[in-house]
Amino acid sequence: GNSVTQMEGPVTLSEEAFLTINCTYTATGYPSLFWYVQYPGEGLQLLLKATKADDKGSNKGFEATYRKETTSFHLEKGSVQVSDSAVYFCALATGANNLFFGTGTRLTVIP
Amino acid sequence: ETGVTQTPRHLVMGMTNKKSLKCEQHLGHNAMYWYKQSAKKPLELMFVYSLEERVENNSVPSRFSPECPNSSHLFLHLHTLQPEDSALYLCASSQAGIRETQYFGPGTRLLVL
Numbered sequence: 302g303n304s305v306t307q308m309e310g311p312v313t314l315s316e317e318a319f320l321t322i323n324c325t326y327t328a329t330g331y332p333s334l335f336w337y338v339q340y341p342g343e344g345l346q347l348l349l350k351a352t353k354a355d356d357k358g359s360n361k362g363f364e365a366t367y368r369k370e371t372t373s374f375h376l377e378k379g380s381v382q383v384s385d386s387a388v389y390f391c392a393l394a395t396g397a398n399n400l401f402f403g404t405g406t407r408l409t410v411i412p
Numbered sequence: 413e414t415g416v417t418q419t420p421r422h423l424v425m426g427m428t429n430k431k432s433l434k435c436e437q438h439l440g441h442n443a444m445y446w447y448k449q450s451a452k453k454p455l456e457l458m459f460v461y462s463l464e465e466r467v468e469n470n471s472v473p474s475r476f477s478p479e480c481p482n483s484s485h486l487f488l489h490l491h492t493l494q495p496e497d498s499a500l501y502l503c504a505s506s507q508a509g510i511r512e513t514q515y516f517g518p519g520t521r522l523l524v525l
Binding site for chain 1: 418457517518
């Protein structure tokens with residue numbers, strides 16, 4: 302079946318620290334992969350995406366590379382800011398109407 | 413108003429009540445979605461409407477009833493809910509298919525007593 306597993310939080314980092322949030326997936330076919338972010342009191346918004354193997358999605362200093370050989374799409378940022386505090390969701394889409402999310406990872410960045 | 417809006421933002425209801433959640437998108441999209449977000453669980457896709465036709469149900473209990481009168485509006489009608497239905501209900505919209513970027517509303521926080 303299709304599923305997404307992401308690292309459990311919460312994750313607490315100091316400002317300017319390096320961030321990695323792990324995401325692995327199981328999918329039939331050739332999925333598209335996404336990272337969504339949810340800031341406090343808001344809905345989810347797309348952070349970045351990749352549609353095929355070896356693609357790298359990037360936005361706002363965040364990056365993730367679609368690794369088919371390890372079925373992973375880990376989110377990274379070299380230097381986090383307080384404003385990056387949010388919940389991050391990894392997701393995959395396969396087929397016509399199937400979209401699967403992970404459980405979310407809460408990130409808190411302290412000054 | 414821009415983006416995806418949802419009303420009400422908060423709702424408290426008893427198990428015998430009937431209520432409706434409303435979603436409106438101002439992005440010109442032709443697909444809309446309902447999700448349930450519960451603590452410690454993955455976001456659950458409940459319903460998908462594409463071109464105003466329901467294309468995915470995902471085995472949601474019949475006490476949840478969606479309605480999509482046009483491409484800009486989506487409703488979720490609720491009746492005889494259970495306490496375990498308490499959650500954040502998110503609406504989203506996109507162009508033509510689930511691989512496209514989805515735009516989410518802020519959600520309705522529902523508490524069933």
